[in-house]
Amino acid sequence: MRSFIATTRSNARRCGLETPFMICPIATNLFEDYASAVMELFDATDRLANLVGQHGPFEDERKYTEQVRGKCSAARSVLEQHWAQHTCRGT
Ligand SMILES: [Zn+2]
Numbered sequence: 126m127r128s129f130i131a132t133t134r135s136n137a138r139r140c141g142l143e144t145p146f147m148i149c150p151i152a153t154n155l156f157e158d159y160a161s162a163v164m165e166l167f168d169a170t171d172r173l174a175n176l177v178g179q180h181g182p183f184e185d186e187r188k189y190t191e192q193v194r195g196k197c198s199a200a201r202s203v204l205e206q207h208w209a210q211h212t213c214r215g216t
Contacts (some may be wrong), residue, residue: 127177133170133190149213152204159200166193 129175144212169190 152207152213155204155207159204162197162200166197169193195206
């Protein structure tokens with residue numbers, strides 16, 4: 126369980142650190158969606174860390190965290206698809 130939390134944390138951290146310069150308003154919107162999913166993942170992971178040892182609540186929160194993690198990577202791939210198709214990713 127500890128390793129699940131550690132992995133989720135490092136994923137979220139990696140996501141959150143990337144803030145590319147963007148001139149495209151569509152990409153900016155997509156990035157904001159993605160960033161808010163990352164923040165949600167951080168919060169869920171913190172709650173999860175506090176629930177270690179409490180079997181029922183931990184399981185519920187773990188399921189929720191998995192969902193948020195899915196949302197996070199979905200938002201990420203939408204953004205990357207947009208960058209690939211629109212070639213608007215700035216440097
Ligand atoms: Zn674009």
